[in-house]
Amino acid sequence: METTRSQSARQEALRTVFDRCGLRLTRQREAVYSALCASDTHPTAEEIHRRVLDEGTISLATVYNTLQVLCEAGVCRKLATTDGSCRYDGGSHDHAHLCVVDTGELLDLPLDISDELLEGLSPHLLRRAADEMGVEIEQISVVLTGRRISN
Amino acid sequence: METTRSQSARQEALRTVFDRCGLRLTRQREAVYSALCASDTHPTAEEIHRRVLDEGTISLATVYNTLQVLCEAGVCRKLATTDGSCRYDGGSHDHAHLCVVDTGELLDLPLDISDELLEGLSPHLLRRAADEMGVEIEQISVVLTGRRISN
DNA sequence: TTTCCTGCAAAAGCTTTGCAAGTAC
């Protein structure tokens, strides 16, 4: 599913990010980041922990600490949910999500739809919002909440 | 700040909602709902508890239970945050929020901006998203994350 | 009177923290 070449490319990319932030590249950090990127859902810290455990030892506390570090470095994002535990996104660009209330899942919308939706948010309006509220906008999040159609 | 007339109007509205859901109207439920509506920020359960305590006795557990009941009844909404505790919105219509990372605040955008932003999300696209994901969309949330401009 | 709601306290998550041992650089 993934070539040796892209793996080392990712590792180099990761090394670059870590170097830039003055962070050391450890086995645990690499495993957490890989698990996060490999996932197509948005896993919770506990889910990442379970996946990484298959390939070696890591404590849940380290998963939390690593995710926090990665988020601060801008490599990944922490996503809000209403169900108690946060979820993480291996990317750092804005895109739209779907929260499925039946299951608690948090899914990406298809990329084309996501991009079009976000384009609908006028930069001029966003600028006005930022000015009126006295902030600099860092992220834009669109989340649809939906219920599975049962039939 | 608020006339007796609008208070009783609200109380009647609340009674209607409660009747429709087969729920009893108690002093605590009314106090929680009023505190929520009176707030212009989006309070956490703990903040609501503190405000309601000024006017009588209520336990934090009851605040949580009441908020859950009100959300299920569609009278208010639970808002997701990334900082551990959820926040609540006394309304039930979609509108855009601003999350201020410096303070953890969750604020409404000015209504005109909020409405225009949401109008930018094409119903046709939303419909397509719903179809492709196999869900029925219940809520649309737009959250800007921003950092206070310091100067 | 019956059924539902409240308060209390305890339990159940999720996340963070302190510190000794280990590892990247």
Added chain:
DNA sequence: GTACTTGCAAAGCTTTTGCAGGAAA
């Protein structure tokens, strides 16, 4: 060798739950 990371366990938060007493209808 030095400074940063990890693992463990414990603590800190937020939220939920069980149950006896109390209030709404």
